Amino acid sequence: MNPLLEQFLIEGRDLLDAAGAALLDLERAHADAAAMNSLFRAVHTLKGTSGLFEMAPLTSLVHAGEDLLAQLRSTGRPITPAMVDLLLAAFDLTRTWLEAIERSGGDLPAEAAEVAATRAQAIRALMDGGDGPAAASAGGTAAPHAPPAWVATLPPAELATAEAAARAVDRDLVAVEYCPDAQCFFRGEDPLNLVRQVPELVALQVLPPPAWPALAEMDAFASALSFRLLCTAPREDVQHLFRYCEDVAISAFAPSQAPQPDAGVVTEVLASQLHLLDVSCEPECLPGRASAIGMLLRRVMTHLGRALDEATLGSAVRQTAEGHPEALAALLREVRAPAAPPPLPPLAAAAAAGGTAVAADPAEAPAPSPELRSAPVTLRVDQSKIDVLMNLVGELIVAKNSLSYLARKAEAGASARDLARDIKDQQAVVHRLAEEMQSAVMAIRMLPVNHVFQRFPRLVRDLSRRLGKQVDVVLEGEETEADKNMIEALSDPLLHMIRNSLDHGLESAEERMVAGKKPHGTLRLAAEQQNETIVVTVSDDGRGIDPKRVRRKAVERGLLDDAAAEAMPDEEALRLVFRAGFSTSEQVSDLSGRGVGMDVVRSTVEKVGGWVDLSSKPGQGTTVRMTLPLTMAVTRIMTIECAGHLFGIPMNTVVESVRLPASAVHCIRGQEAFVLRDRIVPLLRLDHLLELPVAPQAAAREDDPVLVLRAGQATVGLVIDAFRERMEAIVRPLEGMLSGLRGFVGTTLLGDGRVLLILDVAELV
Template sequence: MNNLLEQFLSEARDFLQGIAEKLMQLENDPNSTELMVELFRFVHTLKGNSGLFDFPEMTRVLHASEDLMDAVRNGRVSYSQTLADQLLEAMDFVSALMDEIELTGKTGSNHVGTSTELTNALRALLNAPNAVHVPVAIETYTEDGLAVKAISWSELPPMDLPESTAMGLHRCAIDGETVLWLQYTPEPECFFKGEDPFFLIRQIPDVAWRHIILNNTASTLAEMDVFSSQLVFQLLTIASAEELDDLLRYVPDQIHRVKVPALAFVKPSGNSDDVGLDEDFIINILEFFDNDEIETLTNTINTMLELSSPDLWSSSALRWVLHLIETEPDNKPVQRTLLEALRTQKTPDWSALTLPDVEPTRNVVASPVVSINTSEVSDTLLVYFHEVIDAQKEILSLPATSGGAWSAGRLKAVGATLIGCYRAVQRANEVEHIEAALQLALTENSPTPLLIWLDNSLLDTHEPVLVEEHEEHIVVNHLAAQTDAKSNRRSEEIGGANIVAASKTLKVDQDKIDRLMNLIGEMVVAKNALPYLANRAETVFGVRELSREIKAQYAVINRVAEEMQDTIMQVRMMPVSFIFQRFPRMVRDISRKLGKEVELVLEGEATEADKNIIEALSDPLIHIVRNSLDHGLEMPEARLAAGKFATGKLLIRASQESDRVLIEIIDDGKGIDPDVIKQKAYEKGLIDESTLERISDQDAVNLVFAAGFSTADVISDLSGRGVGMDVVRSAVEKVNGTVGIESERGKGTRLFLSLPLSMAVTNVMIIESNTQIFGVPMDMVVETVRVPRAHIRTIKQKQTTVLRGRIVPLLSLNDLLAKSEPQLPNEDDEFATLIVRVHGEHVGILVDDFRETVDIILKPMTGILGGLPGYSGAALLGDGSVLMVLNPRELI
């Protein structure tokens, strides 16, 4: 055990002792502020200490305790016996962890549950109803006039800027414009002073991003005090400081400004791709980068961009790399860091930029942006250098009143810091200038001379070296061109519209796509009217010639309509990765919660299907995955005992099979025991005794889909609140999908869903029964046959017939619809029979007659009709009549 850990343990024991003592003393003196402050400090320090080590469970509990004690200390939560008990319990847990650390040097992973419970309990006390609500982002001020709540740009709330806007702002910042994050918290009583904060905020020019927060403290609308301002405005602007000062001169104490550096905007966004970019690709581009083959690099990136979905995080990152190469060609560290980030698909933490082992000797081409002899100074150090210099600027810019009697000392310290920094980056020649500026500052008792020196010095370093080498008139032209370009860009880029030209992708509102699809649907229906018309031309008006011409036209329109339909389907197609991407996280969370080890493999994420199908697939899939984790995969010990790897494997695979998407969820868990299923089903009355004896294993496994079946003895909170796989089946069937299961005891389970690629247009067969017409979805119809009356046999009071050596039960549609009329046979005494597949079995439905098949737009029935079982919807036919479409699954 190292000395640091030893120290930690011995000090922590003292703190735990101290905490227990203070809590006891508080019991006798519950209002003692002094005790509470001390108690807070103990917990606070203990948490700080534990943060030095990798004991996440301990730190988490201590963090929650600290927050709670902070609230108690500030009077937001009142001290109570419950609170003390909870805190003591938390400390006992910490103490137990320390015993374990002392013995083993680490904490086991089996404490996650307890630590989460304790944390939640502590947090619950923090949010207890007697806790006073303190709105966020309200600033308070000390006597010095200083904002107590000040934050640096790295702590700004996330802004979710569109990429084009972020790039525009980044360019502005690179070009030397100041991008400010501004927060305006009007005082509550400002309306009474005749102020209109919204009017004021609207006067701020060049706003690139905005956000409004309502800190409504009233519990009901009726209690809302409309004349007390509860608004907080946040925005990003590139307006000049003078403009802002002038606009906001009456409310300076309600404004919070943070200068946002260019780097802060470099934040790729998009879906993370589970596979990520190929490691070879990353190695390749890094090699190009390191060899300074920038053209090859950009070409490679462009090719990759053409091949990848633009919505991926990695695509966004690659676009950023291109953007950085264009705007900051010499800022190699940042470019390289971003390229490296392609591996993790996480935005680098720019605020603590630590570059991966960039060799200091690597001879970077002398950067024109920072005119420091870079060959001797590492890039990392330069980043830190600028951070320290920025901090000194911030210190020097503090209001003069805040210095008090120690302002001279503060100036000297800033001077010492600056001298140190410039020495460290080998610019010792600046030291005498800094000393001169410091002397002047001390004489004038003002930070201004140092600030001026800093501004000039930084200006120097930003001045492109190139400019100095040219003759004067060129310089002027160059600068003029720069200014022009800048102002043009500024107006264009803030709107974020300039990127469009480069991209061939068009973003379209989904409503418009839906509208277009509906229109095409109507068009498909309307074109169906033409055959009727042709018929009438011939039969009613007797003009066969016209009839033929209409039919010819119909063929043309039909072809165009079908192509239109296909195209719009393509537009609506979405990759299944849309739902797959949530699984890694979900599987990780759930398996941790269950204490299982699971390796998740996703395949075929690029497989596409209609948006509606993808969306309908989401819930059933989640349910199935949860089931697999919960019931399928075993605990590591059980797996090892069964001779398997401790880590279970869960494979989710999507593939396309002709016009359907196939999704498989395969685990190598314990599988389903048919005997257990049989017994359960029997106990629940789902099957009778005779079935119990002769049911096949596969059929038994299929029983998990039966309504009211749930194998778990205890309903866990994971596999859903007692709902079984029947919910999954009905959800899948709703979009004309099917679901199946195969399982082998001890080996694993395979669940498969098959769904149509699209559901917009349905092909139905029209049938006639009892003088009415109905539609039946073609994908359910296996075949149509005419069964002679003589071939119908009655077995056990049920009508059946033998079809290709198989007994097929027959049902009459009139019976199914509760009509008493018998079905009508044709002249040869044969019954028109639809053979449909229902839950894997063939069933014959007797009807009066078959008619043609048509494409329809199936609209689900709503209102009272919506509750009608046996129908999947209704559609408009070409002649204007309504066709009711049957759902054989529900009918039978």
């Protein structure tokens, strides 16, 4: 793929992210000038850069959005929900096209032009005060627009001449406002030459700057003029001419003095054409007659301002030329009774009929077609992080050269004591460099959680409107960083929790007001770093979870009997929502209620070495906390000994280590346990879990080494034979015949070459 195109795809996604965020900010605060400027800047830049690659459908769609935003900026007209919906749909479609370009190597989908015309038409219809997609006609020809305000400043005679020229060729007038950047000459842009090349130019204004600089300060190589012009050429031709220019606004509008269609004349003309079809003629005359009637029908439709399906007309003309005029006659009869243009179908239906569809729920967007080649995975990195790594590589080269010096010194017969001292010193240098390089590489892989957080304000907006609820999204700690893989692993759990909050947790505005709450619910996403972990919290101020209802549902589903449910503490009852297939919802919807969402949250988080906590108060809201390691690349483990074998346990599961005398062990309901700070902790023995022989020295011990571990929502004690060292390791997953072995997360190599098995605490207990 063209490297320039690859860069455009990366920047294009960033611009779409920025535009989407600014658009949602603008919807919440209509008078937010900063949000409007940020939105316009992102859309304007995307339009300009896309023009470098001959992506006419994509450019025209983004340009329609830019024209709408330009009108809102200049008139102060507030943005409406219909505008936000159409612009967000356009951004989604543009993102889909960027992905298609990336996978195909540079090609837009075949139906892109048709879909872009429909979407652009719907957006431009809003510029005339329409309320949404229904304001546009269905044909693909945009409805006439109001002219830009500057058109009224043209001399009346010049404007009248321009309108007459447009009516003579049955076209809209195209208005161009071109304000080239002062440094445009240095980019190869020649404003005067561009204006000279405008086809069918009918009016031109050349504007000086508001104030000329002093002669001594004037830069002869800086462009200072602006241009306003009208032409009757097709808008697409004008856009193609200015495709490399960023500082240009192009719009089309119908001549204000265009005569109204005369229904009587139209009927008479069409009747004469029907009569002509009935008159017999020689077969060689049929193609000419069919072509003439088709051309006349096209002009009549343009005169009426109605859309005409060119494919249908072309087929009818061909059939008439072959001696079958029925289809063309049917078209003529259909046009004889002028009717209002049919409404534009909903965007989702239009996309389904015309090609690329944009899912109503962004979370359910279809996966890319498998036959398309996978795109390379890229990671944008701050240059300063690369500089740190390069400096460390330089130090490593110096350290490598010192090894040659030590080898020569050994060959020269240096004493063992001197060599040992030098090797020890050099090992310390290499050890330091290895640790710093590890930290530098890990820093390169770190991403802010905003990378995943930024997807959800749009999702919350769409789903809350769909559910008829009013929800404010609050993001906190977006700059908190974690490993790229860990950040991406957050996506699915967050999606399920947000769906549950919107569907089950947050009430409608009416319910909230009856309960004495403000009409708008609040959904909060927060992230913070705590030591070697990242804590992500999802909370809402909704109705909360009733432990009594959870117990009742558990009994109904056969998970508990009545006695166990009655004795279960509230905290433990709330954890039942993480059971597979468990749901408190009475109804199953396409959003939630199937009992899989919170199970996915728990399993996904535990798979990456984290855990989930849930707290809730009925009537006040629910909070879910996910605690995950900062990175999966390097794992801190504690080595332990059991029955003469070494094992590793991830440090993020270790709460503390204690030595437990035999007198402190009790049997409660057939289970060994001990009391730790007034809390009963179940006790398990690793040799029993792994079915290993009991070590001979175990019976002679006065006290047992015990690791207190966190296993999901529970805390347990694990009896071992001895504590060993702590270390950092690269944990590799089990492969081959061992891949299905339960109770182990992977392996790592020890310094002496032995393989160390890493225990999966949640699986074992």
